[in-house]
Amino acid sequence: MLDDKTVVSLERWGEAFSKALVDQQLIGTIGAAWEAPLLMDTMAGTANDGQWAVAQIPDFGAGALTGPDGGSGVAVMKGCAFPEQAMEFNNWFNTQIDDLVSQGLVVAARGDVKTPEALQKFYGGQDIYGELATANANMTADFGYMPFFSAVGAQMMEAAAAAGSGSGSVADVFTVAQDTSVQVLKDNGLPVAE
Secondary structure, eight states: OTTTTOSOOOOTTSHHHHHHHHTTSOOOOOOOTTHHHHHHHHHTTSTTTTTOOOOOOOOOSSOSOBOOOSOOOOOOOTTOSOHHHHHHHHHHHTTOHHHHHHTTOTTTOOSOOOOOHHHHHHTTTOOHHHHHHHHHHTBOTTOOOOTTHHHHHHHHHHHHHHHHHTSSOHHHHHHHHHHHHHHHHHHTTOOOOO
């Protein structure tokens, strides 16, 4: 699809991406729950109002599955002087549902998640956070980010940009991911099974 130019290849969140959204040249994107407010902010007040919706990724025969796309987590580091109090704060933080939802952190918000009115209006009256909660319920427990993934992600983005421009291939992204993952784990003293 990249070779025959049937897909648009744009840097995510760059000016060209935003322009393609506003100009209705980009009519869909696969993303995380936290992206919904950002997409709305980019397209608010344009012909896109009320034209977008959230849908599940198609089930290609393996059952409905989703995986994480970024996000955040809270933890207590080994050696913390007050681990019980730190965990108490973490538990409190993860129950601030309205605040978490306002940032698009639907996955983190446990409880009754309500789509804010502005988002519901932009997405044609859809309860998008209800739809995103369904996706969250289908998140596989078999996926996890490895330690030092930020170093791997940067290399993958370079390979993806090359594939998008035609100077590389999509297969290169996977090769770079594998090779960089092994190297960064070894460089940081972690054992790697090859």
